[in-house]
Amino acid sequence: MIRICDDRRLAPYASSVHLHVRAVVMALVLLAAACAGPAPSGPPASTTPPLTAGPASSLPAPTGTATVAPSIAPTPAPFDPAAVSVALDRYAMVPGSPLAIAAPDDGSGRLFVAAKVGQIRIVRDGTLDPAPMLDIADLVSGGYEQGLLGMAVHPDFPADPRVVVDYTDLGGNTVIASYTMDPANPDRLDPASAVTILTVDQPFPNHNGGAVAFGPDGHLYVALGDGGSGGDPLGNGHRLDTLLGKILRLDIDAAGDGGAAGDGGYAIPPGNPFVDVDGARPEIWLTGLRNPWRMSFDRATGDLWIGDVGQGDWEEVDVARAGTAGLDFGWNLMEGAHCFQPATGCDRAGLVLPVSEYGHAEGCTIIGGAVYRGSAQPLLAGGYLFADHCSGRLWAIPASADGPVEPVRVGTAGAGVAGFGEDAAGELYAANLDGTISRIVATSR
Numbered sequence: 373m374i375r376i377c378d379d380r381r382l383a384p385y386a387s388s389v390h391l392h393v394r395a396v397v398m399a400l401v402l403l404a405a406a407c408a409g410p411a412p413s414g415p416p417a418s419t420t421p422p423l424t425a426g427p428a429s430s431l432p433a434p435t436g437t438a439t440v441a442p443s444i445a446p447t448p449a450p451f452d453p454a455a456v457s458v459a460l461d462r463y464a465m466v467p468g469s470p471l472a473i474a475a476p477d478d479g480s481g482r483l484f485v486a487a488k489v490g491q492i493r494i495v496r497d498g499t500l501d502p503a504p505m506l507d508i509a510d511l512v513s514g515g516y517e518q519g520l521l522g523m524a525v526h527p528d529f530p531a532d533p534r535v536v537v538d539y540t541d542l543g544g545n546t547v548i549a550s551y552t553m554d555p556a557n558p559d560r561l562d563p564a565s566a567v568t569i570l571t572v573d574q575p576f577p578n579h580n581g582g583a584v585a586f587g588p589d590g591h592l593y594v595a596l597g598d599g600g601s602g603g604d605p606l607g608n609g610h611r612l613d614t615l616l617g618k619i620l621r622l623d624i625d626a627a628g629d630g631g632a633a634g635d636g637g638y639a640i641p642p643g644n645p646f647v648d649v650d651g652a653r654p655e656i657w658l659t660g661l662r663n664p665w666r667m668s669f670d671r672a673t674g675d676l677w678i679g680d681v682g683q684g685d686w687e688e689v690d691v692a693r694a695g696t697a698g699l700d701f702g703w704n705l706m707e708g709a710h711c712f713q714p715a716t717g718c719d720r721a722g723l724v725l726p727v728s729e730y731g732h733a734e735g736c737t738i739i740g741g742a743v744y745r746g747s748a749q750p751l752l753a754g755g756y757l758f759a760d761h762c763s764g765r766l767w768a769i770p771a772s773a774d775g776p777v778e779p780v781r782v783g784t785a786g787a788g789v790a791g792f793g794e795d796a797a798g799e800l801y802a803a804n805l806d807g808t809i810s811r812i813v814a815t816s817r
Contacts, residue, residue, distance in 0.1 A: 473793025679740020
């Protein structure tokens with residue numbers, strides 16, 4: 373997959389290579405970390421707080437009073453990761469190094485799985501469709517942390533039958549494109565329907581980011597790494613004249629000129645925080661990120677959770693609470709909650725520090741997960757689960773945590789874990805580069 377903590381860990385991708393911990397983590401996709409790196413629909417619009425810039429804030433408390441009848445169930449206890457043991461139950465095998473999982477909310481029960489090699493496959497009731505839903509392998513570069521890296525299903529699917537993908541093209545640059553379902557076959561995307569939404573030049577072959585997700589506002593969010601090498605030599609994390617090292621927010625349902633990119637595949641949504649800043653790219657929503665490999669929206673709150681791959685020492689979990697924009701997560705001034713450049717005495721004023729982090733004694737590449745909002749695993753309700761690609765450790769924290777919180781180890785996802793995803797009902801799944809797609813299950817401990 374991936375990574376990973378420093379350039380010495382990068383190696384050419386080979387589908388038959390077995391995963392190792394740390395230094396040799398398999399060469400391949402994602403996020404180099406120290407290299408030198410569906411969302412289903414969210415809450416109704418009426419419950420989403422207004423857009424604000426600045427430090428993340430909690431959602432407003434409900435107003436008014438209510439009489440609680442005896443028949444109303446009590447409020448569930450807060451999520452306690454120390455009381456939960458999590459395991460992965462093998463569900464299906466998908467070839468080509470699966471990285472991302474999404475699901476249409478159309479009653480079909482299908483999972484869409486994006487594989488690094490450039491294919492999207494369908495899994496239905498644990499069975500793999502023998503033919504790809506989409507095959508763009510001839511468009512996709514496969515080295516290092518490149519490939520078909522992310523996928524998102526349009527929130528109005530199937531009325532709007534588009535699926536958005538994030539891949540690196542044969543020149544190693546990022547392409548965000550949409551494909552439309554074939555009207556003659558509901559299990560196939562029409563390769564001729566491709567619409568380029570955005571292209572971004574990549575100065576180095578690592579730190580591409582790769583996650584794409586639709587927010588509760590219906591807009592498309594795109595995660596881009598700092599462009600690679602080590603230590604962000606171009607200073608992209610904090611520069612506002614580049615899309616690198618950022619989370620973008622795009623309106624792909626409105627006609628637009630593509631901002632400064634000129635692709636014509638999107639418009640700038642109202643409320644983007646840097647629209648009126650001289651020289652800034654108007655697409656930018658969040659800044660100061662190194663390699664945001666995976667991100668997801670909490671379907672209950674609209675909070676955006678980001679697993680940002682670290683440099684040589686720290687892996688971090690960041691959260692942008694619903695309605696906040698313009699947050700700066702600190703890279704490359706900070707690595708996690710620690711000074712990076714300079715190594716001591718850095719100015720943290722105005723920065724948003726991680727809600728959780730772990731050091732490289734525990735792993736080397738964070739795989740951002742999701743907040744559990746399903747019903748089949750009630751012990752996980754309100755917990756954010758994430759993992760490490762190299763060590764396979766699986767951690768959880770309460771999604772309500774605002775300050776720094778120590779992650780609690782709840783199980784093992786296995787070395788090579790590359791991504792998490794939800795089905796239409798909010799149940800969680802994990803993807804491993806060895807092809808395994810697993811369901812997340814929990815028991816008391």
